[in-house]
Amino acid sequence: MALKLxxxxxxxxxxxxxxxxxxxxxxxxxxxxxxxxxxxxxxxIFSGIGCSGKTSHFINTYGVHTxxxxxxxxxxxxxxxxxxxxxxxxxxxxxxxxxxxxxxVAAGRRNVDMTYIIFDNGVYGLTKGQASPTxxxxxxxxxxxxxxxxxxxxxIGLAVASxxxxxxxxxxxxxxxxxxxxxxxxxxxxxSFLDVLQPCPTYNDINTRDxxxxxxxxxxxxxxxxxIYKLEETHYDPVVHYAEESEVNEKLSQALIKSLEWGNKIxxxxxxxxxxxxxxxxxxxxxxxxxxxxxxxxxxxxxNGLPTTDVSEILDSLQV
Amino acid sequence: MSVNSVxxxxxxxxxxxxxxxxxxxxxxxVCATIGYQIFGKREFYSxxxxxxxxxxxxxxxENIHSNVNDVTLMASFDAETIFRHFDEVxxxxxxxxxxxxxxxxxxxxxxxxxxxxERLHKFLKSKNKPFTIAGVLxxxxxxxIHLYPVSFKDLLENLSQDVDNPKLRGxxxxxxxxxxxxxxxxxxxxxxxLLNSIDAIFSKKPQIAKINKQAANxxxxxxxxxxxNFEHSLTGTKKQSDTILVQGHYGxxxxxxxxxxxxxxxxxxxxxxxESVYLESNEILQVQNDRPGSTAVIxxxxxxxxxxxxxxxxxxxxxxxxxxxxxxxxxxTEALGWAGINEVPVVITLYQRSGPSTGLPTxxxxxxxxxxxxxxxxxxxxxxxASGDIEESFYDTGKCFNYADLYQVPxxxxxxxxxxxxxxxxxKFDTSKISIDRGKLLDKxxxxxxxxxxxxxxxxxxxxxxxxxxxxxxxGDESDQYGHISEDSENxxxxxxxRMSKMDLALQKIPTDEQAVSFGVHDYTIISxxxxxxPIIDAQSMLxxxxxxxxxxxxxxxHPFPGKYxxxxxxxxxxxxxxxxxxxxxxxxxxxxxISREIEYYILKYTGRGMTSTxxxxxxxxxxxxxxxxxxxxxxxx
Numbered sequence: 012m013a014l015k016l017x018x019x020x021x022x023x024x025x026x027x028x029x030x031x032x033x034x035x036x037x038x039x040x041x042x043x044x045x046x047x048x049x050x051x052x053x054x055x056i057f058s059g060i061g062c063s064g065k066t067s068h069f070i071n072t073y074g075v076h077t078x079x080x081x082x083x084x085x086x087x088x089x090x091x092x093x094x095x096x097x098x099x100x101x102x103x104x105x106x107x108x109x110x111x112x113x114x115x116v117a118a119g120r121r122n123v124d125m126t127y128i129i130f131d132n133g134v135y136g137l138t139k140g141q142a143s144p145t146x147x148x149x150x151x152x153x154x155x156x157x158x159x160x161x162x163x164x165x166x167i168g169l170a171v172a173s174x175x176x177x178x179x180x181x182x183x184x185x186x187x188x189x190x191x192x193x194x195x196x197x198x199x200x201x202x203s204f205l206d207v208l209q210p211c212p213t214y215n216d217i218n219t220r221d222x223x224x225x226x227x228x229x230x231x232x233x234x235x236x237x238x239i240y241k242l243e244e245t246h247y248d249p250v251v252h253y254a255e256e257s258e259v260n261e262k263l264s265q266a267l268i269k270s271l272e273w274g275n276k277i278x279x280x281x282x283x284x285x286x287x288x289x290x291x292x293x294x295x296x297x298x299x300x301x302x303x304x305x306x307x308x309x310x311x312x313x314x315n316g317l318p319t320t321d322v323s324e325i326l327d328s329l330q331v
Numbered sequence: 332m333s334v335n336s337v338x339x340x341x342x343x344x345x346x347x348x349x350x351x352x353x354x355x356x357x358x359x360x361v362c363a364t365i366g367y368q369i370f371g372k373r374e375f376y377s378x379x380x381x382x383x384x385x386x387x388x389x390x391x392x393e394n395i396h397s398n399v400n401d402v403t404l405m406a407s408f409d410a411e412t413i414f415r416h417f418d419e420v421x422x423x424x425x426x427x428x429x430x431x432x433x434x435x436x437x438x439x440x441x442x443x444x445x446x447x448x449e450r451l452h453k454f455l456k457s458k459n460k461p462f463t464i465a466g467v468l469x470x471x472x473x474x475x476i477h478l479y480p481v482s483f484k485d486l487l488e489n490l491s492q493d494v495d496n497p498k499l500r501g502x503x504x505x506x507x508x509x510x511x512x513x514x515x516x517x518x519x520x521x522x523x524x525l526l527n528s529i530d531a532i533f534s535k536k537p538q539i540a541k542i543n544k545q546a547a548n549x550x551x552x553x554x555x556x557x558x559x560n561f562e563h564s565l566t567g568t569k570k571q572s573d574t575i576l577v578q579g580h581y582g583x584x585x586x587x588x589x590x591x592x593x594x595x596x597x598x599x600x601x602x603x604x605x606e607s608v609y610l611e612s613n614e615i616l617q618v619q620n621d622r623p624g625s626t627a628v629i630x631x632x633x634x635x636x637x638x639x640x641x642x643x644x645x646x647x648x649x650x651x652x653x654x655x656x657x658x659x660x661x662x663x664t665e666a667l668g669w670a671g672i673n674e675v676p677v678v679i680t681l682y683q684r685s686g687p688s689t690g691l692p693t694x695x696x697x698x699x700x701x702x703x704x705x706x707x708x709x710x711x712x713x714x715x716x717a718s719g720d721i722e723e724s725f726y727d728t729g730k731c732f733n734y735a736d737l738y739q740v741p742x743x744x745x746x747x748x749x750x751x752x753x754x755x756x757x758x759k760f761d762t763s764k765i766s767i768d769r770g771k772l773l774d775k776x777x778x779x780x781x782x783x784x785x786x787x788x789x790x791x792x793x794x795x796x797x798x799x800x801x802x803x804x805x806x807g808d809e810s811d812q813y814g815h816i817s818e819d820s821e822n823x824x825x826x827x828x829x830r831m832s833k834m835d836l837a838l839q840k841i842p843t844d845e846q847a848v849s850f851g852v853h854d855y856t857i858i859s860x861x862x863x864x865x866p867i868i869d870a871q872s873m874l875x876x877x878x879x880x881x882x883x884x885x886x887x888x889x890h891p892f893p894g895k896y897x898x899x900x901x902x903x904x905x906x907x908x909x910x911x912x913x914x915x916x917x918x919x920x921x922x923x924x925x926i927s928r929e930i931e932y933y934i935l936k937y938t939g940r941g942m943t944s945t946x947x948x949x950x951x952x953x954x955x956x957x958x959x960x961x962x963x964x965x966x967x968x969x
Contacts, residue, residue, distance in 0.1 A: 023815050055796050057643070060807070068804055068815050073796050075646065076806035076816075077639065078669055084631070084639025085646075089796055091627055092594050092644035092651070096797045114639075117632035299615055299625040307649040308797065310624045312591025313767035318729075320589050320624065321617040326759055329575040331363035 016045045023068045030220075032209030033062055033130055035183035037069050040099065040128070042186070043193035044072065049097050057086035059102030059111065061137045063130035066101045080111030083118045083127060090125045093308040094292050097197060098125035105135045105143035108164045112144075118202060119173025124290040126196045126203045129166060130183075132211040133218055140214030153216045166206040167270035171263055171283050176290075177203035178249075178266060178283040182239050183210070184220060188279065195281065201290045208239075208277070228275060242269070242280035251285040259285065337367065337392045339518075339563055342402045342419070343510060344385035344412030346442070347378050350507030353532065354406075355386035356754070357511050360528040361520060362390045363576045363756050365567035370395045370865070371754040372941060374968065377601070377692040382442050383411045385969065388754075392568040396720065396865030400945035400967050403563055404518065406510040408483055410435040410464050411442055414451060415969040417467045422475035425561050426468070427513050427554075429506075430480035436463045479517065479558050483509060490549045496542070505546045512547040516554030519564040525551060573759040579751035580606040582721040582760075583680050583744070586728025587652060588616055588626065589762050592678070594644035594651040596629045596637040601693050602751040603654045603682040634659035638666040638679075645670075645677045646805070648772055648795030650732055654680040657699045658689060660743075664706045667741055671711030673805045673814075674783070674791070674830065676735035676742075676770075678728075683747040685939040694939025695748040697861050697912040701920065703743045704890045712833045714738065715890035717745035719848075719864030722757040724750065727887070729765035730845060737770040737840070738833045739790055745889070749862040749912070749941040776801040781812040785825060789832040834891040843896050846888040855955060856882030856904035858897075858930070860889060860918050862941070863910050869944035870951060881951055886918065894925035901928075908932040908954060912942060916962075933962045940968030 019041040027033050044054060054072040058064045060079035067074030073096075077085045086100040107115050107129045118127070133146040140154035144164040151158040170178045177199040181189035189207065196203035210220045221227070225236035242249070247269070251262045266283035295302045313319055341358060345351045352373060359369045370389045376382035387398050401421040407413050410432045420426055437448050452462055460466035468478055483506055491499035499505070508529070515525050526544050533540035584606045587595065597607040611628035618624045627644075631637040637653045645651040655663065660681055670677050681703060685696035703715045714734050718724035724746060735742045771792045782803030784791045791812075794801030804814030809826060811817040817826075838846075850868060857867055864885050871881050884900050886893075901907065907930045909919040914937045919930045934950045936942050946965045953959035 021815075052799055052802050053797060065816070068806070071802070073802055074804040074814075075643070075796075076804065076808070078666055078807055081635060081639045081666065084636040085643035088594070088596065088629075088640030088643025088645075088651070089647055090643075091629065091640070092649040093647040093797045096647070113632055114636055117636065295627065299627075301622060302625060302627070305622055305624065307593035307625075307627055307644060307651075308647040308795065310591070310593050310649075311618070311621055312593070312624070312650065313769075314619070316766050316768060318589045318591060318762055318765050318767055319619045319621060320591065320762075321619055322585055322588055322760075322762060324617065325585060325588075325613060326575060326762075329577055329581070330759060331360070331570075331574050331576050331756065 014045055014048060014051070016041055018051065019044050019071050021069055021071045025069055027062055028213045030212040031062070032132065032183035032211065033066070035186045035189065036128065036130060036207055036209060037066055039186045039189035039193055041070060042190040043197065046190070047194060047197065053095070054097040054099070055089055057082050057089065057098065057100040059106035061103040061106055061135065063101055063103045063106070080106050080109070081114065082106065083111065083114045086125060087118060087121065087123045090123050091291070092306065094124070094303055094306050099128065099197065100125065101128045101130065103143065104129050104131045104133065104145045104166065108144040108166060108169070115169065116173040119170060119175045121291045122174060122176055122201045122288060124201055124292055126193070126205065128193070128205045128207055130209045131166060131206050132209045132215055134211050134214040136211050136214055150217055153214055165270050167282050168267050170204040171266045171270065174288070175204040176201035176285045176288050177281070179204070179281040180206045180208065180279045182208045182223065182279050184223070185239070185279070188241065192280070199284065200286050201288065223277070238275055238277045239279055240276060242278050242282065249281040249283050251287055254287045337390065337565065337568065339390045339403045339565060340387060340399055340401060341390065341404050341406065341514060342385055342387045342416060343406045343507070344383060344416060345407070345409050345507065346381050346411070347375055347384045348380035349409070350504065351384050351386055354507035354511045355388055357508070357525070357528050357532060358514065359388050359576060359754050360531065361515065361524045362388070362565065363574070364524045364528065365521060366570040367392060367565065367568055368395050369576065369754065369756045370397060372398055372749070373752040374940060375693050383415060385412065385416065390565060395869060397869045397944040398941070400943050404514055406514045408506040408510050411440045413464055413467060414440060414443060415447070417471050420471060420476050423562060425477040425479055425517065426471055427479040427481060427510060427517070428464070428468070429483045431482055431484055433465045433468070434463060436461070477561055479513070479554070481513060481553070486550065486553060490546060493549060494545050496545070499542060499546070505543065508543050508546050509550045512550035513554040516551040517558055517561050519555065519566055521567060522548070522551050574756050575759045576754065576756050577721055579721055579753045580609055582718070582724030583654070583728050583746060584609040585760060586725040588613065589765050590650065590729040590732045591767055592626065592650045592652045592732065593624065594627050594641065594649045596631050596640040596644070596653050597655065598631050598634045598637050598659055600656045600659045602684060602748040603656045603659070603680065605751060606654045606680065606682070634662040635666065638663040641677050642666060642670050642675050645675050646796045648798070652678040652680060654682065656682050656684050657686045657702070660699065660702070660706070667713070668707035668709055668711055669807045670741040671707060671713055672807060672830070674739035676739050678731045678735050678742045678744055680744045680746060682751050683745065685937065691939035693748070695912060695941045696937060696939060697747055697863070697917070700745065700860070700889060700913070700917040703745060704921065706743070710827065710831060712738070712740045712830055713890065714740055714742045714837060714888070715745060716742060717861040717887055717889055718750070719861060719885055719887070721750055721753060721755055722760070725760045726764060733766065733768045734837065734841070736772060737768060738837050739770065739793060740833060745861055747862050773798065773801060775799065782814045783810060783812045783826070785812065785829060788836055789829045838891050838893060841888060843893070846893040846896055847900060848885045848887065849900055850883040850885065851880065852882040852884065852900060852904050853880040854905045855908060856884060856901060856906070857908045857910055858884050858886060858901070858918065858922060859910040860886045863912060866942045866944040866947050867910060870947035873944065873948045874951060879955060889918070889921065892921055892925045897922070898926045898928070906931045908934060908951070910934040910947065912936050931961070932959060934965065935962060936965035938966050938968065943967055
């Protein structure tokens with residue numbers, strides 16, 4: 012029986028603030044799972060801490076709500092032990108790029124075949140609106156006593172530099188586009204990263220829904236004024252097509268330059284994709300040929316309560 | 332009572348990176364091959380090249396479990412080893428040294444730290460000796476120690492002419508093999524086992540094996556022809572059946588392979604990473620009547636990640652583990668609580684070293700017992716279990732994984748640097764003694780599933796990520812039976828009670844012989860835990876030979892603490908002696924918390940060097956003779 016969108020929803024009460032951008036992301040994620048027809052018990056959503064951390068409770072698949080900043084570590088462990096499972100990790104920008112930044116970089120280097128979505132809103136919502144890593148230097152959101160004293164992290168740039176092999180940006184109020192991006196990200200072979208711009212209506216009074224929609228710009232111009240535009244509607248080609256240094260370098264630097272675009276024009280869509288770099292699972296298979304057929308979760312370790320692993324060769328070599 | 336006919340201690344020292352360890356491996360291998368029991372221990376600085384390291388190997392024809400203070404034969408090829416250890420050689424013992432070094436004074440040895448130099452100078456001054464190698468050797472001679480000077484330079488020169496290989500001239504890298512071979516010649520060990528051992532150790536490098544064998548042969552013959560007055564010999568003894576020669580981390584590593592640990596994440600740290608590297612070196616596993624299995628060994632970016640990955644893997648039903656030391660474990664404690672509240676079975680192998688902070692990074696300590704017991708914020712169930720020796724650690728690894736699965740709790744398996752840097756002979760690990768019990772892990776799920784369902788024994792049937800129909804949720808927040816967040820107060824009481832009740836269950840169900848082991852209880856009885864076991868039972872038998880009975884109870888299950896059982900074991904003991912390698916007597920604190928009973932004496936050591944049986948024997952003697960302080964602090968070992 013084909014699964015419907017409703018099958019991916021739990022009846023857990025969603026206590027996000029009215030108008031929260033997070034709703035769009037959870038909807039897009041459920042839609043993507045339904046459209047791909049991924050069986051509910053073959054997917055796990057791992058989440059971090061904060062408002063976005065509750066996401067896993069709203070989705071009717073396996074759900075693991077982890078620790079602040081550590082979601083990628085749990086997710087990679089789960090995926091590597093059970094590589095058949097579809098794994099999506101989610102968390103806020105404070106979670107992934109503040110306390111969890113080290114894991115973000117290390118995950119890029121590993122390139123495990125899974126997806127990571129950052130709910131990017133520039134504030135720590137659940138602790139009442141402190142500045143988070145993507146808030147720009149000098150900006151003063153509503154509950155800050157004084158303007159932000161830290162320079163902002165560039166999530167797209169950091170992902171590209173860390174070795175993520177699929178790097179994209181979505182906007183939480185363009186749910187269909189976001190759903191398409193999630194499908195691309197999940198289908199990508201390797202670690203995919205999605206930076207999702209997600210207005211926090213309660214604490215971020217700068218990067219609001221109206222601001223992204225360019226309502227302020229409308230006063231200056233009667234033309235299309237939304238700040239958000241889609242890279243796929245331009246001539247931008249994010250894909251590394253062949254394994255040559257010049258090609259890779261060109262696509263990397265193109266993505267990096269594009270990631271700096273902000274202000275009146277904010278790109279969304281795929282910035283960078285490289286399927287030539289092997290996923291971590293392939294790197295394991297190079298050492299352990301039957302890893303994918305017989306991964307940790309599937310291995311039989313005992314028979315009638317007795318171990319079946321045969322270490323006699325090792326023990327014989329130690330015998331004197 | 333049989334008396335050891337052979338009890339021989341050999342020490343080799345030299346700068347780190349000069350082959351002290353491989354020299355000791357050759358010596359241990361040779362002794363074990365001809366039937367002796369071995370207890371060897373390596374000491375080294377937190378340094379790659381140049382600082383002093385040494386390896387003390389005790390050889391006997393009986394089972395031994397520790398080092399002793401006295402050295403029978405010291406093999407040195409640098410000055411520092413002589414300055415640091417000449418004092419430990421027993422009368423009638425011997426020192427092999429490089430005669431080119433006789434004029435070296437302490438100032439020439441830049442790695443001698445000022446504190447040590449000051450003490451040595453004071454001592455030499457009081458004995459009217461110069462601060463030179465010649466000076467300390469004179470003292471050794473006066474003590475009755477035999478000196479065996481060899482010019483290593485001339486020996487290599489003559490050897491290179493002898494075998495017509497000019498490359499050997501001045502090949503300082505060979506000094507370790509020369510020192511070993513001179514030792515073996517001196518004690519009349521059969522030379523063929525030496526050559527075989529070199530072949531085995533350099534099996535992948537035949538050219539290197541060849542020149543090493545030439546040097547070994549030459550040095551062996553040199554010593555046996557030139558030095559005739561050494562009264563100790565090791566000519567071989569009856570081999571015990573099924574004996575293996577193992578390094579410290581083999582017990583837990585091979586234990587993990589056998590008991591089905593298939594995922595290990597780790598971050599490099601001394602002295603724990605050897606285990607992970609060994610697991611990765613043997614990552615493909617042979618399985619009876621099945622395709623090969625494997626261990627996924629993942630080196631992570633930090634210990635926080637190692638812990639997170641291990642938990643993620645464990646949620647898929649995979650037996651998963653990590654291995655670390657104190658500083659790394661400190662980073663793991665937040666996620667430890669997550670594993671606790673989510674009832675995830677994981678095993679953390681904790682190879683302790685001296686703290687606090689980085690402390691003595693490459694030295695021993697049992698510093699982390701209270702930390703392990705109290706690790707993590709909030710109340711949650713966990714098990715802390717300690718192994719006393721390498722052989723035991725193999726079987727205990729299997730038990731720890733069973734405890735984790737049965738009670739769905741994190742288990743902290745306490746090991747330490749004393750164990751990890753030992754090389755010993757022991758009975759071949761018997762894999763048929765390992766059982767695998769996965770508790771309430773499910774293979775299939777029918778009907779509605781609740782991961783944290785309330786049950787009579789507090790343990791809920793456990794699904795795993797990816798299992799058909801077994802969907803569940805986890806959260807570090809308090810949760811309902813499905814695993815969804817709940818802040819309801821009634822639910823909170825039930826959930827806390829459910830989880831914490833597993834501690835009582837574990838105490839009830841874990842067999843008492845796994846909780847603690849009694850090596851006899853007498854008026855004077857020792858309580859201890861972990862790696863002090865070896866030196867304690869050796870000291871116990873030394874005293875026994877003098878007709879003195881001392882009891883010893885080794886406590887293995889440290890949390891939940893089996894207070895009632897320990898109390899009953901000790902009811903006939905009148906004086907309790909707590910022996911531990913830490914400053915505050917951490918077991919003593921737990922003991923007193925759980926059992927309303929005083930501990931009369933503490934024997935403690937926190938120099939970072941492992942205890943010898945001699946030290947424990949001496950302290951116990953003092954206690955019996957009523958000459959001891961409440962707190963005896965040990966400090967043997969360079």
